[in-house]
Amino acid sequence: MRLGIIGGSGIYEIDGLEDARWQKVDSPWGNPSDEVLTGRLGDCEMAFLPRHGRGHVHSPTTVPYRANIDALKRLGVTDILSVSACGSFREEMAPGDFVLVDQFIDRTFAREKSFFGTGCVAHVSVAHPICDRLRQAVGSASAGLGITVHDGGTYLAMEGPQFSSLAESKMYREVWGADVIGMTNMPEAKLAREAEICYASVAMITDYDSWHPDHGSVDISEIIATLKGNAEKARRLVAATARALAGAHPDCPNGCDRALEFAIMTAPDKRDQALEAKLDAVAGRVL
Numbered sequence: 001m002r003l004g005i006i007g008g009s010g011i012y013e014i015d016g017l018e019d020a021r022w023q024k025v026d027s028p029w030g031n032p033s034d035e036v037l038t039g040r041l042g043d044c045e046m047a048f049l050p051r052h053g054r055g056h057v058h059s060p061t062t063v064p065y066r067a068n069i070d071a072l073k074r075l076g077v078t079d080i081l082s083v084s085a086c087g088s089f090r091e092e093m094a095p096g097d098f099v100l101v102d103q104f105i106d107r108t109f110a111r112e113k114s115f116f117g118t119g120c121v122a123h124v125s126v127a128h129p130i131c132d133r134l135r136q137a138v139g140s141a142s143a144g145l146g147i148t149v150h151d152g153g154t155y156l157a158m159e160g161p162q163f164s165s166l167a168e169s170k171m172y173r174e175v176w177g178a179d180v181i182g183m184t185n186m187p188e189a190k191l192a193r194e195a196e197i198c199y200a201s202v203a204m205i206t207d208y209d210s211w212h213p214d215h216g217s218v219d220i221s222e223i224i225a226t227l228k229g230n231a232e233k234a235r236r237l238v239a240a241t242a243r244a245l246a247g248a249h250p251d252c253p254n255g256c257d258r259a260l261e262f263a264i265m266t267a268p269d270k271r272d273q274a275l276e277a278k279l280d281a282v283a284g285r286v287l
């Protein structure tokens with residue numbers, strides 16, 4: 001197995017890797033956000049990608065999600081753990097806490113959301129977009145690290161880059177039942193599923209969005225201050241997760257690694273060869 005880490009806002013590298021090197025990965029889906037830091041944490045093969053690039057170059061809308069997932073697939077990544085800054089819709093999910101996300105509501109609208117399309121149509125299930133095996137492994141690894149971790153939560157993915165209005169914040173929380181809000185985990189999780197990579201997400205709470213009567217609107221300077229403490233905890237969690245997962249990759253009990261088995265609808269003789277060629281890493285197993 002190889003564990004991929006996608007580091008969100010405030011997480012642009014991970015330390016402690018043996019044989020660490022930043023590696024440029026060419027992808028037919030464009031340039032990934034940055035080079036990928038590969039190496040080993042103990043016995044675990046690792047590949048780290050800063051989602052926004054070092055120096056925070058990409059906005060949530062312009063993150064090259066397809067190139068990122070394709071690049072990690074090309075490096076042999078079997079499992080992706082996303083660590084992301086998020087706002088909270090729940091009093092008990094406080095800034096500094098982590099949430100092991102288990103569902104998504106996708107409200108993004110200005111991004112490419114699939115590797116497939118005209119000439120090679122595929123439909124995968126994202127009823128359960130998070131790999132429960134990976135999520136539970138992260139949960140177990142978090143024990144004893146001194147981090148408050150909430151097991152389960154619905155992540156609302158908004159387009160951004162502006163934060164939500166008060167009316168939106170109240171609707172997501174009260175009507176739609178979302179627990180946390182961020183701007184990046186979709187379409188990332190959908191693309192990981194198409195690439196047959198197990199995906200889990202840790203939402204690192206930085207703020208109460210704008211619904212909370214005692215906290216007012218989102219303040220980016222407060223977010224950045226909270227991010228610094230969260231990033232240190234995230235590094236500990238990543239190291240513990242790597243220790244727990246090192247070794248062979250078992251067949252995924254949730255079927256993430258077989259998501260494409262019956263998904264491609266386009267008849268072989270009707271397929272677009274150029275698109276098929278681009279899908280060599282993502283869908284090579286079934287093409």
Ligand SMILES: CSC[C@H]1O[C@H](OP(=O)(O)O)[C@H](O)[C@@H]1O
Nearest residue numbers: 008009051060084085182183184
């Ligand atoms: C820094 S606040 C807004 C920004 O942070 C989150 O990014 P990421 O998920 O990559 O940690 C959020 O989604 C926004 O993009």
Ligand SMILES: Nc1ncnc2[nH]cnc12
Nearest residue numbers: 085086087181182183209
């Ligand atoms: N309140 C919020 N809304 C969207 N993305 C965020 N990232 C961190 N806090 C956020």
